[in-house]
Amino acid sequence: xxxxxxxxxxxxxxxxxxxxxxxxxxxxxxxxxxxxxxxxxxxxxxxxxxxxxxxxxxxxxxxxxxxxxxxxxxxxxxxxxxxxxxxxxxxxxxxxxxxxxxxxxxxxxxxxxxxxxxxxxxxxxxxxxxxxxxxxxxxxxxxxxxxxxxxxxxxxxxxxxxxxxxxxxxxxxxxxxxxxxxxxxxxxxxxxxxxxxxxxxxxxxxxxxxxxxxxxxxxxxxxxxxxxxxxxxxxxxxxxxxxxxxxxxxxxxxxxxxxxxxxxxxxxxxxxxxxxxxxxxxxxxxxxxxxxxxxxxxxxxxxxxxxxxxxxxxxxxxxxxxxxxxxxxxxxxxxxx
Amino acid sequence: xxxxxxxxxxxxxxxxxxxxxxxxxxxxxxxxxxxxxxxxxxxxxxxxxxxxxxxxxxxxxxxxxxxxxxxxxxxxxxxxxxxxxxxxxxxxxxxxxxxxxxxxxxxxxxxxxxxxxxxxxxxxxxxxxxxxxxxxxxxxxxxxxxxxxxxxxxxxxxxxxxxxxxxxxxxxxxxxxxxxxxxxxxxxxxxxxxxxxxxxxxxxxxxxxxxxxxxxxxxxxxxxxxxxxxxxxxxxxxxxxxxxxxxxxxxxxxxxxxxxxxxxxxxxxxxxxxxxxxxxxxxxxxxxxxxxxxxxxxxxxxxxxxxxxxxxxxxxxxxxxxxxxxxxxxxxxxxxx
Numbered sequence: 001x002x003x004x005x006x007x008x009x010x011x012x013x014x015x016x017x018x019x020x021x022x023x024x025x026x027x028x029x030x031x032x033x034x035x036x037x038x039x040x041x042x043x044x045x046x047x048x049x050x051x052x053x054x055x056x057x058x059x060x061x062x063x064x065x066x067x068x069x070x071x072x073x074x075x076x077x078x079x080x081x082x083x084x085x086x087x088x089x090x091x092x093x094x095x096x097x098x099x100x101x102x103x104x105x106x107x108x109x110x111x112x113x114x115x116x117x118x119x120x121x122x123x124x125x126x127x128x129x130x131x132x133x134x135x136x137x138x139x140x141x142x143x144x145x146x147x148x149x150x151x152x153x154x155x156x157x158x159x160x161x162x163x164x165x166x167x168x169x170x171x172x173x174x175x176x177x178x179x180x181x182x183x184x185x186x187x188x189x190x191x192x193x194x195x196x197x198x199x200x201x202x203x204x205x206x207x208x209x210x211x212x213x214x215x216x217x218x219x220x221x222x223x224x225x226x227x228x229x230x231x232x233x234x235x236x237x238x239x240x241x242x243x244x245x246x247x248x249x250x251x252x253x254x255x256x257x258x259x260x261x262x263x264x265x266x267x268x269x270x271x272x273x274x275x276x277x278x279x280x281x282x283x284x285x286x287x288x289x290x291x292x293x294x295x296x297x298x299x300x301x302x303x304x305x306x307x308x309x310x311x312x313x314x315x316x317x318x319x320x321x322x323x324x325x326x327x328x329x330x331x332x333x334x335x336x337x
Numbered sequence: 338x339x340x341x342x343x344x345x346x347x348x349x350x351x352x353x354x355x356x357x358x359x360x361x362x363x364x365x366x367x368x369x370x371x372x373x374x375x376x377x378x379x380x381x382x383x384x385x386x387x388x389x390x391x392x393x394x395x396x397x398x399x400x401x402x403x404x405x406x407x408x409x410x411x412x413x414x415x416x417x418x419x420x421x422x423x424x425x426x427x428x429x430x431x432x433x434x435x436x437x438x439x440x441x442x443x444x445x446x447x448x449x450x451x452x453x454x455x456x457x458x459x460x461x462x463x464x465x466x467x468x469x470x471x472x473x474x475x476x477x478x479x480x481x482x483x484x485x486x487x488x489x490x491x492x493x494x495x496x497x498x499x500x501x502x503x504x505x506x507x508x509x510x511x512x513x514x515x516x517x518x519x520x521x522x523x524x525x526x527x528x529x530x531x532x533x534x535x536x537x538x539x540x541x542x543x544x545x546x547x548x549x550x551x552x553x554x555x556x557x558x559x560x561x562x563x564x565x566x567x568x569x570x571x572x573x574x575x576x577x578x579x580x581x582x583x584x585x586x587x588x589x590x591x592x593x594x595x596x597x598x599x600x601x602x603x604x605x606x607x608x609x610x611x612x613x614x615x616x617x618x619x620x621x622x623x624x625x626x627x628x629x630x631x632x633x634x635x636x637x638x639x640x641x642x643x644x645x646x647x648x649x650x651x652x653x654x655x656x657x658x659x660x661x662x663x664x665x666x667x668x669x670x671x672x673x674x
Binding site: 024025029030032035093096097098113114116117119120122123124126127128130131134137142143145146149153154156157161162163164165167168182243265 | 349361362366369370430433434435436451452454455459460461463465466467471474479480482483486487490491493494497498500501502504505513516519531
């Protein structure tokens with residue numbers, strides 16, 4: 001059974017689990033509130049379709065990890081729904097914080113219903129994530145629920161800290177590469193490592209194996225983020241004429257920018273002078289490449305990818321789900337557009 | 338031992354428990370983030386003083402209830418910190434949603450650090466509330482932690498639903514008294530009833546007693562809110578010259594307003610014509626009184642107060658903490674300014 005056929009079974013089960021969670025808001029007077037949540041989840045409203053839900057990477061990683069440890073993947077479904085609700089809570093709040101008007105081509109919740117209700121939508125998703133986990137008493141032992149809750153809430157704290165750092169970095173000019181990793185670790189890597197860690201925990205893995213799965217998630221997230229940063233400057237859409245899409249124009253302090261600033265060359269001097277115009281994005285990305293930053297970024301992404309793959313191999317995932325984990329990691333880490 | 342002397346012991350213990358929770362954010366790079374949280378809690382920054390913390394009513398109710406059931410109040414401290422952090426999470430988000438610039442005479446977090454960080458501060462307080470509860474494994478059995486978590490998160494869902502209703506009511510002209518109670522139940526009563534319910538649970542109360550304590554919290558919150566609504570129109574500060582403080586001028590759909598609209602008299606006709614000016618607040622409050630609404634509101638507050646006291650008596654609270662619960666309820670429900 002390949003990744004594809006496992007996904008064909010898992011993804012509908014994840015959606016069902018998620019939809020059950022949202023029925024906690026099923027009183028008639030909550031109908032509009034529930035609609036905001038189901039819109040955000042990609043199930044209802046304008047533009048609702050399977051792509052609008054996002055890829056459900058985190059729950060998928062959790063189910064595959066659980067199965068690769070030799071347990072039934074169905075056993076991890078409630079925790080998988082929990083982690084995806086957490087992810088969606090953070091997206092709802094991120095969209096407000098970043099002022100993003102679109103997510104996956106659809107209006108964001110705050111753009112559609114206003115900031116006040118969007119804060120509320122995020123809060124409700126966060127609360128539902130916890131209620132879903134608490135409702136697993138029939139499936140999990142109390143100690144297991146508490147252990148999962150501890151991992152998830154520690155990840156949330158890291159998420160919230162990462163978001164704090166990200167926002168505070170906007171005004172800072174003294175950022176180091178360490179600052180970057182601290183932020184990425186919270187914003188991107190933590191929820192992925194919580195996904196694989198909880199999957200291994202529910203799958204009954206031993207301590208060493210859990211640690212390896214946790215590291216796999218961490219490095220997978222880190223590699224993904226560095227690659228995202230790379231594509232944000234040297235990807236196709238960043239380099240086309242419409243280069244408002246370039247992270248350089250957006251002024252984002254991504255890894256290549258921090259590498260470039262550390263070089264203290266022409267790029268750093270131009271950056272210090274103020275906002276980059278769209279027309280400069282192409283030449284400036286070449287300047288950065290000339291200063292060795294393109295290669296350095298690619299090498300960093302490769303390094304993180306290697307660490308992810310080494311950790312996964314060390315975890316020794318079993319059977320078809322194990323193969324599917326390698327396949328999924330490869331898929332996520334070889335985007336080139 | 339009176340309420341006063343019990344509070345003298347309990348309040349510092351609550352602050353210590355809360356401060357311990359916030360140390361989860363003690364890495365140097367989180368310092369500014371932690372400052373935002375401690376500012377919001379009333380411990381640091383401009384205007385920090387014992388009054389800036391708020392009255393800690395919810396944790397106090399929980400500790401007193403626990404002790405009135407015959408257990409040591411110290412046993413309920415972690416859960417008390419949890420409920421107060423939840424309350425503060427909701428205040429941080431409410432202030433953004435309502436656009437409130439001041440809380441207890443100090444700038445609100447969003448006004449001081451911007452909306453994006455204030456969303457984050459609320460999120461972090463919510464997460465810390467859960468982490469505090471999860472860290473009680475040494476004190477509580479796993480089953481108890483899960484039961485407390487279930488009560489707290491159900492209360493949070495009601496809180497979030499109540500906030501959704503409150504915001505959505507702003508645009509509605511067809512509100513009924515039922516709509517009002519539904520909103521108040523979520524926004525005000527639920528967290529108070531969760532406080533007394535969890536206090537009774539930790540105190541080892543039987544099912545009937547827990548139900549009575551839960552009802553006590555619920556009616557206490559309801560009575561408090563109706564009284565707040567009353568004072569918002571007929572209280573001293575609402576009736577002084579500076580009547581921008583009147584809820585009528587703010588256009589709030591409080592209970593007296595809904596009563597007045599249901600009467601469909603002169604008040605209802607004036608309300609339908611558009612915003613009330615400050616100069617009209619006095620005469621219009623008299624008009625409402627003339628239509629019988631002042632009396633009706635007072636009667637409703639009295640009714641809720643009676644229910645609260647009946648529930649508390651039925652719960653049969655013991656000893657000094659039991660007496661202190663009556664004393665606290667009386668104190669909360671006899672504000673007249």
